[in-house]
Amino acid sequence: MMALTRRQFVKASASGLAALGLARAGFWFAPSLPYASVKVANLANLEVGKPVYFSYPDARSQAVLVKLGTRAIGGVGPDRDVVAFSASCTHMGCPLQFKNGRFVCPCHYSMFDPAKNGEVYQGLATEFLPQIPLEVVPQSGDVFAKGVEGLIWGRVSNLLG
Amino acid sequence: MSLYNRRDELPIPPADAETHTTVCQYCNVGCGYNVYVWPVGRMGGKKPNENAFGVDLTQPQPPLTGLSYTESMHTTVTKKDGRQYHVVVVPARDSEINRGDYSTRGGTNALTAWSETRGTRERLKYPLLRVGDEFQVVSWKTAFQVLSGVIKGVLDRYGPEELTAKAFDHGGGGGGFENNYGVGSLFFTGLGMKYVAIHNRPAYNSEVWGSRDRGVHELNYSYEDARLADTIVLWGASTFETATVFYIEHMLNNFKGATVGEKKAAFAEGEPAEPARMVVIDPRKTSSVTIPQSIDASRVLHLRPNLGTDYVLANALARIIWEKGWHDESFIQTRTDLATFEDYKRKSLKLYQPLDEVLSEAETITGISREAMEKAAAWIAKPKAGGHLRRSLIIYEKGMIWNMKNYDQIASVVQLAVLTHNIGRPGTGCGRQGGHQEGYVRPPYPGDRPPPNVDKYIEEGHGKFYWVIGTDPYLSTPNSQYFKKRIHARTQALTEALSLHHGRGGEPGDPEALVERILEALDVTDGLFMVVQDLYLTHVARDAHLVLPAAGWGESDITSINCNSRLLRLYEKFMDPPGEAKPDWWIMAQTGLAIAQRYREEGREQDAKRFEFGKNWKTPEDVFLAGAREFPDNRVSEADEATLPAECYKGIDYAFLKKVKLKGIQTPVRIDPKTGKPVGTKRRYVYRFGTPDGKFKWYGTDDWEGYPEEVAKYFEGERKSRYPFWLTTGRSQLVWQTMYHDKYLPEKMLALPLPYVEIHPEDAKRLGVKSGDLVEVYNEEGNGNFMVYVSDSVKPGLIFAIMYHQRGSANNLVSGYTDPKTTIPWYKGTRVAVRKLSNGLPDLMQSASTRPVNDFE
Known part of the structure; x- marks a missing residue:
């Protein structure tokens, strides 16, 4: 479990904006915000089907990384099978469970396919799960979260403040 | 990386944003929603006093109890003032029906709004006339001139028998009391048309005459009953997928035990109050079965009858109940008609036949074991500890309605409920779940009963004029392959004849x-002039001569009732319709006036008057109030609510509805004789039934006669091995009806790119197919190509297909059989063959999930 402190987050936001060299004006498609790059796992420690939970983009948002064992949209690692998502159901925000290769919401039974961009294939949710783009450092195998593609439930902006 | 455009920030409605309340445009449940509209360029703040939600948006919302405002709940629209506006549509927490919850369909209400920058730009904006065999934009004036000229010409020369139509009769988006009254006024008051069919079927009928003839309207319970029931029976209804929020918020909370406190408050002193049991009667193992099973399988009973045999099962359960003495004898004596009860005892209960023999026959026909039948009978009717009557809520839907022998199926279920007094008490009721919402008010239909099959009438070459409104029969009508070919040939015959007189001119x-030419051509060919009135250029519109753009949900005020509670509410207008699109009621009124003018020009004053029904309709409320005059005097006692039509809203106006907002009022509305004020009806038939003497009328169902010839033929000779599978059809959780809006939403088209079939793993192995593969399903009626989902939802030998999809319809395969008593088709049963077409298409295999939708473990 890794948490991003408020201080780190502020620093990351500021440097993000600076890197862009401009102030944001209006809305664009996700990821559109200055997300921090945060180490969330190392490839060597991942087991197929065993989820790794972490906080991202801040301490109040649970996220989950999983090695699926089969190629996935947005997958990283040698098998292109490591993906990460917001772990809050996009329907009403319940914490999702990873079971038998997919996410199930224990509150209202929405189901999301992690190999298919977090697609809703059953249940009440309308939106796919927001996927977290990952980057792997080849030498170390460290996996970094780089942003959030889609709105985390319960927020009007993925970055609080 | 995202498969479609995503957002990670949403616009905030400012505190002074325009606000409206409305109800979801889609399913029978009728979830309440709040709408916020404000000009692009402005933005609210995150503090509670800075935004129209009145919510602190600086903090993440708490799960379940917080505000749901997701990406799909925002869009931008352009109004008539030429400015862009933000539109936000979020589920309402102060709506008792949904309590802040919403479904995957309703969650996209905002995205369905017309917008020049989204797929919904495809909305029809102007009337289109087929000129030179292609659509040209015309004015409403020209459209009404042609339309009124052709209608009057056909009416005068041949009579109303040559005028035909297929039109919505529903509530919710695009329907409602106002639009229904407009359609009915022109068709029945003005034109006296008999050859009219209701949107999803080939005739003008009730889908539940088997219940209504007994004195029981199909909407008689209230959502509270799903919270109070000891046993919830879902008969041919996959409520999780087709009435999702009703299932989750009310049925499942009861099943989980969350409503035991409410039960204790509502039940008699000392009466047991426990979490509900569920009986699901469905040939498929749907999510509506497997979800409660994943919670507590011991309280779920799943019966999977052979197709078409449900009424035999219902009667067998009734017989067991009779033998055990679990029926309510005093209720039968005082509240039901004892003369017709003899018929029921003889033909349905089969009391002249020994119990063992009856049950053994029922086992053979239905495929359900006697043990399972006895368990179901006990769960429905066995009194609870202390002798308290069990409270069972029995809800049925298309699995029964679109079954073989519609009339007997429905009658058998409602009689099972009345036998056990499972109606008119808290926690009971017996009615349909509903597909869409309701909003029916029309002058009386002038045709006979059973009504004519309008599809077959047109296929046979009758009718010179066909008006299709708010429905797409090229996808939704049964035996649709033949229907499409005939409509195409007949409309094409007219089109060709229009220029024949000038040769190549x-x-x-x-x-x-042009009107004169059309009438001449209709006289000498078997041509058909077709008008299509809808939101989009639908499948059927490809063969139309005239296309009329209709206003949709949110573009005009409408009123409707939902199905679980008959809750009447106002669905407020929050944006303008695109271009020249108009509400259906306005189009019908203007057509009437154009016809009236033609009669007046001929000095036929009396004829003109019939068509001036809408001359004073300026607002939707004018139509609503005009429709109310169709209802009888509703100044009646509480007991006499049973004498009122289920929809009766006499005495209610828009001001009343604006005041009560999402709280609404439950129809039938009465004017209380003491106070003179309108009061709603929570639960029906507490005191009497809806018959002249107030007594329930029994009916003796037919004996099992096997399958009708349209399906029985597949068991003869070589056909038996050539068409080795049963086919049944139904809906998918993810999309609404023909996907007329969903086809423009990437969330939906990515997840459900093609029409699909479910095939059992054993059959899949035999056919050499796997999930994602494409197959052709075919029989002697038609053909359809589908994507495969290998699933244990179906038994070996049974294929399930989504009934229709923007990219194809399973109704191509459905037979032309209808129940002779009601003219309702058997959509859900025929025989088919399956052959593999190809492996899964690579891009679909990458983006569409093929994971099982009924496995929650």
Whole structure:
């Protein structure tokens, strides 16, 4: 479990904006915000089907990384099978469970396919799960979260403040 | 990386944003929603006093109890003032029906709004006239000139028998009391048309005459009953997928035990109050079965009858109940008609036949074991500890309605409920779940009963004029392959004849000359003039001569009732319709006036008057109030609510509805004789039934006669091995009806790119197919190509297909059989063959999930 402190987050936001060299004006498609790059796992420690939970983009948002064992949209690692998502159901925000290769919401039974961009294939949710783009450092195998593609439930902006 | 455009920030409605309340445009449940509209360029703040939600948006919302405002709940629209506006549509927490919850369909209400920058730009904006065999934009004036000229010409020359139509009769988006009254006024008051069919079927009928003839309207319970029931029976209804929020918020909370406190408050002193049991009667193992099973399988009973045999099962359960003495004898004596009860005892209960023999026959026919039948009978009717009557809520839907022998199926279920007094008490009721919402008010239909099959009438070459409104029969009508071919041939025959007189020349440019040419051509060919009135250029519109753009949900005020509670509410207008699109009621009224003018010009004053029904309709409320005059005097006692039509809203106006907002009022509305004020009806038939003497009328169902010839033929000779599978059809959780809006939403088209079939793993192995593969399903009626989902939802030998999809319809395969008593088709049963077409298409295999939708473990 890794948490991003408020201080780190502020620093990351500021440097993000600076890197862009401009102030944001209006809305664009996700990821559109200055997300921090945060180490969330190392490839060597991942087991197929065993989820790794972490906080991202801040301490109040649970996220989950999983090695699926089969190629996935947005997958990283040698098998292109490591993906990460917001772990809050996009329907009403319940914490999702990873079971038998997919996410199930224990509150209202929405189901999301992690190999298919977090697609809703059953249940009440309308939106796919927001996927977290990952980057792997080849030498170390460290996996970094780089942003959030889609709105985390319960927020009007993925970055609080 | 995202498969479609995503957002990670959403606009905030400012505190002074325009606000409206409305109800979801889609399913029978009728979830309440709040709408916020404000000009693009402005933005609210995150503090509670800075935004129209009144919510602290600086903090993440708490799960379940917080505000749901997701990406799909925002869009931008352009109004008539030429400015862009933000539109936000979020589920309402102060709506008792949904309590802040919403479904995957309703969650996209905002995205369905017309917008020049989204797929919904495809909305029809202007009337289109087929000129030179292609659509040309015309004015409403020209459209009404042609339309009124053709209608009057056909009416005068041949009579109303040559005028035909297929039109919505529903509530919710695009329907409602106002639009229904407009359609009914022109068709019945003005034109006296008999050859009218209701949107999803080939005739003008009730889908539940088997219940209504007994004195029981199909909407008689209230959502609270799903919270109070000891046993919830879902008969041919996959409520999780087709009435999702009703299932989750009310049925499942009861099943989980969350409503035991409410039960204790509502039940008699000392009466047991426990979490509900569920009986699901469905040939498929749907999510509506497997979800409660994943919670506590011991309280779920799943019966999977052979197709078409449900009424035999219902009667067998009734017989067991009778033998055990679990029926309510005093209720039967005092509240039901004892003369017709003899018929029921003889034909349905089969009391002249020994119990063992009856049950053994029922086992053979239905495929359900006696043990399972006895368990179901006990769960429905066995009194609870202390002798308290069990409270069972029995809800049925298309699995029963679109079954073989519609009339007997429905009658058998409602009689099972009345036998056990499972109606008119808290926690009971017996009615349909509903597909869409309701909003029916029309002058009486002038045709006979059973009504004519309008599809077959047109296929046979009758009718010269066909008006299709708010429905797409090219996808939704049964035996649709033949229907499409015939409509195409007949409309094409007229189109060709229009220029025949000039050889290779054009068609008359003057509307009056064009009308004359059309009428001449209709006289000498078997041509058909087709009008399609809808939101989009639908599948059927490809063969239309005239296309009329209709206003949709949110573009005009409408009123409707939902199905679980008959809750009447106002669905407020929050944006303008695109271009020249108009509400259906306005189009019908203007057509009437255009016809009236033609009669007046001929000095036929009496004829003109019939068509002036809408001359004073300026607002939707004018139509609503005009419709109310169709209802009888509703100044009646509480007991006499049973004498009122289920929809009766006499005494209610828009001001009343604006005041009560999402709280609404439950129809039938009465005017209380003491106070003179309108009061709603929570639960029906507490005191009497809806018959002249107030007694329930029994009916003796038919004996099992096997399958009708349209399906029985598949068991003869070589056909038996050639068509080795049963086919049944139904809906998918993810999309609404023909996907007329969903086809423009990437969330939906990515997840459900093609029409699909479910095939059992054993059959899949035999056929050499796997999930994602494409197959052709075919029989002697038609063909359809589908994507495969290998699933244990179906038993070996049974294929399930989504009934229709923007990219194809399973109704191509459905037979032309209808129940002779009601003219309702058997959509859900025929025989088919399956052959593999190809492996999964690579891009679909990458983006569409093929994971099982009924496995929650």
